Amino acid sequence: MTEVTYKKAGVDRATAENVKDAIKEIARSSFSKNVLKDIGLFSGFFSLDLSRFKKPVLVSSIDGVGTKIKIAQMMGQYRTIGEDLVNHCVNDVMVCGADPLFFLDYIAADKLQPGVVKDIVGGVAKACKESNCALVGGETAEMPGVYAKNNFDLAGAIVGIAEQQAIIDGGNIQPGDVLIGVASNGLHTNGYSLARKILFELKKHHVSDFIPDFGTSLGEELLKIHRSYRALIMQVRNLSSLHGIAHITGGGIVGNTTRLLTPGLDLRINWNAWEAPPIFKLIQKEGGVSDAEMRAVFNLGIGLVLVVDETRADAFLNMCRSNHEHAFVIGSVAKKPA
Numbered sequence: 001m002t003e004v005t006y007k008k009a010g011v012d013r014a015t016a017e018n019v020k021d022a023i024k025e026i027a028r029s030s031f032s033k034n035v036l037k038d039i040g041l042f043s044g045f046f047s048l049d050l051s052r053f054k055k056p057v058l059v060s061s062i063d064g065v066g067t068k069i070k071i072a073q074m075m076g077q078y079r080t081i082g083e084d085l086v087n088h089c090v091n092d093v094m095v096c097g098a099d100p101l102f103f104l105d106y107i108a109a110d111k112l113q114p115g116v117v118k119d120i121v122g123g124v125a126k127a128c129k130e131s132n133c134a135l136v137g138g139e140t141a142e143m144p145g146v147y148a149k150n151n152f153d154l155a156g157a158i159v160g161i162a163e164q165q166a167i168i169d170g171g172n173i174q175p176g177d178v179l180i181g182v183a184s185n186g187l188h189t190n191g192y193s194l195a196r197k198i199l200f201e202l203k204k205h206h207v208s209d210f211i212p213d214f215g216t217s218l219g220e221e222l223l224k225i226h227r228s229y230r231a232l233i234m235q236v237r238n239l240s241s242l243h244g245i246a247h248i249t250g251g252g253i254v255g256n257t258t259r260l261l262t263p264g265l266d267l268r269i270n271w272n273a274w275e276a277p278p279i280f281k282l283i284q285k286e287g288g289v290s291d292a293e294m295r296a297v298f299n300l301g302i303g304l305v306l307v308v309d310e311t312r313a314d315a316f317l318n319m320c321r322s323n324h325e326h327a328f329v330i331g332s333v334a335k336k337p338a
Contacts, residue, residue, distance in 0.1 A: 010144030019117050019140055026121045030128040030135040044136030046102045055164035059098035061089050064155040067192040074207045075219045078116050081154060082123020084189050087228040089158035090131045094233045095245040097168040098160030100133035108141040109152035120154060131230055168237060170244035170260025177243055177333040178313040183326035184303030186279055188226040190250045191298045198287035213278035221279050229304045232323045236306065236316065244307035248299040255296065257305045269331040276300045302330065
């Protein structure tokens with residue numbers, strides 16, 4: 001009887017080990033003095049100096065890049081989705097008032113492709129380093145039979161730290177507060193299933209199609225990196241007139257900003273206060289998508305919303321602009337009708 005091996009079952013252990021060795025080198029580029037052990041043990045080790053905190057709170061988040069992966073595959077470019085992943089998670093903890101500490105990634109595929117994995121993890125490490133966040137570990141897995149041929153998934157988890165009294169949770173939001181929208185860099189990491197359905201399945205576009213309104217190819221536009229708002233958040237987060245920050249991801253502007261509101265409050269969005277970038281106009285026009293659906297699925301050009309005291313709105317706009325951010329007053333907070 002012929003021996004059945006793991007390799008014959010579809011999992012190449014030698015390739016997996018080579019990938020892990022390559023990842024170790026890449027991850028080390030993001031290490032700080034707080035990282036106590038090298039990649040490869042059963043856990044990551046991160047040392048904390050808590051002397052500057054009165055009541056430290058660990059803040060965590062986990063997410064993926066969704067079907068933006070399919071655009072990366074169509075383009076044969078994988079480094080940017082690693083940056084997408086980290087920036088998304090960094091924004092998620094920072095809007096709550098936390099500083100990123102460390103990050104872990106997860107790549108699972110029908111069959112690991114070493115070059116692809118190295119590119120993805122290279123992007124992860126680059127974004128971690130830019131956010132002062134160490135890549136302390138992760139997981140790569142070959143799972144034939146779970147993933148279709150040449151398919152993979154990418155996810156990551158982040159842990160940050162905040163002073164308990166500095167946590168931003170929207171508890172201070174009140175009627176009359178102003179919503180300041182900060183520009184996104186395109187779709188970021190949400191809405192790609194709808195975008196792909198319309199642009200590639202229905203309208204038969206190709207990623208190499210040059211779109212004059214974009215000044216670039218369709219693929220390059222769709223691969224634009226999910227922006228990190230770290231610098232801006234660090235400047236504004238300790239101001240008493242800042243009452244909340246929303247990271248605009250799945251669910252759009254209303255779905256995400258509403259998370260911050262206490263019962264009895266509602267949003268008033270002025271959808272004419274800014275112009276949605278051309279990519280959103282193209283998707284809506286070619287798919288015949290309603291305004292309501294666009295608003296529920298996409299960020300429409302707003303990646304972050306600051307909820308601020310109405311008397312300080314102009315000051316916050318100036319701070320945004322001093323950080324080279326495009327920012328707009330996009331609405332306000334009001335009492336819900338009785």
